[in-house]
Amino acid sequence: MKKFYITGTSSGIGMALAEAALAQGHQVTGFARRHKIEHPNYRHINVDLSQLDQYAGIGFDGLKDDTDEVILVNNAGTLGSVKPVAQLDPRRTADAYHLNLVAPSLLCKLFLDNLASRKIPKTIINISSGAASYPVKSWSVYCASKAGLTMFSEVLRLDHPDVRVHAISPGIVDTEMQGEIRRSRIEDFPDLQRFVDYKQNDELSSAETVAQKLLYVIDQPEKFTEVQMSLRHVELPKS
Numbered sequence: 001m002k003k004f005y006i007t008g009t010s011s012g013i014g015m016a017l018a019e020a021a022l023a024q025g026h027q028v029t030g031f032a033r034r035h036k037i038e039h040p041n042y043r044h045i046n047v048d049l050s051q052l053d054q055y056a057g058i059g060f061d062g063l064k065d066d067t068d069e070v071i072l073v074n075n076a077g078t079l080g081s082v083k084p085v086a087q088l089d090p091r092r093t094a095d096a097y098h099l100n101l102v103a104p105s106l107l108c109k110l111f112l113d114n115l116a117s118r119k120i121p122k123t124i125i126n127i128s129s130g131a132a133s134y135p136v137k138s139w140s141v142y143c144a145s146k147a148g149l150t151m152f153s154e155v156l157r158l159d160h161p162d163v164r165v166h167a168i169s170p171g172i173v174d175t176e177m178q179g180e181i182r183r184s185r186i187e188d189f190p191d192l193q194r195f196v197d198y199k200q201n202d203e204l205s206s207a208e209t210v211a212q213k214l215l216y217v218i219d220q221p222e223k224f225t226e227v228q229m230s231l232r233h234v235e236l237p238k239s
Contacts, residue, residue: 002026002069002218005060005111007049007103008076010034012175013127016207017073017214018042024215029062031107032076049076049103050095058107060114071123071218072111074104074149079177080141082184093141100145105152112160121164123218126153128167130230138189150228157227164221168214169230174204205231212236 004021008014009030018028018037027041035044043062047054063070080096081088104126115122131139132146153167172178181195198204213231217224224234 001064001066002071003063003067004028004071004073005031006073006075007031007107009044010036012075012177013170013173013207013210013214014073014075016211017075020208020211020215027062027064027067029060031058049107050099052098052102055106055110058110060111063115063118067120069121069123070115070118071125072107073125073127073214074107075127076103077127077146077177078142079139079180080145082138082181083188084138085140087188088141096141097145100142101148101152104149108152108156112163121221122162123164123221124153124156124166125214125218126150126165126167128153128169128228130169130171132167132169137191138184154227165227166217166224167228168217169228169232170210170214171205171230171232172198172203173210174199174206178204209236 004026006014006018006028009018010032015036018030021028022039022041029043029045030037031045031047031049033046033048035046045058047058077100078096081092108124126149128150129146131143132150135143150167153165157165178195178199182199184192186192210231213234213236216236217234
């Protein structure tokens with residue numbers, strides 16, 4: 001049995017991954033502001049990861065004797081302000097950097113500290129983005145914070161070679177973040193129509209498909225060894 005710790009389990013990829021892992025018989029602890037999942041193997045930690053003072057109550061416990069792998073998935077994130085740099089709001093900018101970069105960095109530290117004595121395989125998956133390596137107008141904070149998370153993941157692997165680490169870009173996924181993008185103003189975001197077209201042309205991946213791909217990657221450590229990955233290049237085996 002695997003034990004998953006997943007941030008952002010109230011919607012989107014985080015919820016889909018938690019539900020898929022539970023369906024496979026694994027244990028899941030979810031970190032989010034809203035409790036949306038009811039399952040005997042699910043434990044919810046009500047926390048606002050954008051608030052530093054709430055980290056004192058976070059622990060990585062509840063492992064059963066038959067747990068054979070423990071997995072942290074840093075999924076929670078925010079798009080932040082979709083505006084040119086000169087128009088960014090200072091508070092919203094700081095909050096976005098905290099949630100996208102500082103929070104997963106701190107959770108990785110706590111995860112490794114709390115589980116140092118447990119001699120079982122450990123995996124850390126940080127959900128990154130294609131925007132980490134491809135600049136998008138008016139996405140300066142999102143692009144920069146995801147680029148920072150990707151490089152943090154590379155250094156994490158160097159610091160802890162016994163821990164499996166991935167920074168995974170899930171592709172363009174039909175989540176609330178995509179809805180937020182489509183609600184942007186064209187004067188703030190010149191690429192707006194492209195994202196409207198993704199939805200209208202049914203070019204978005206479902207959160208459920210992304211969850212299945214993540215589980216497939218987790219189950220295939222010999223096949224997937226690189227830190228930086230894109231799920232666009234991962235094909236699920238035909239059933």
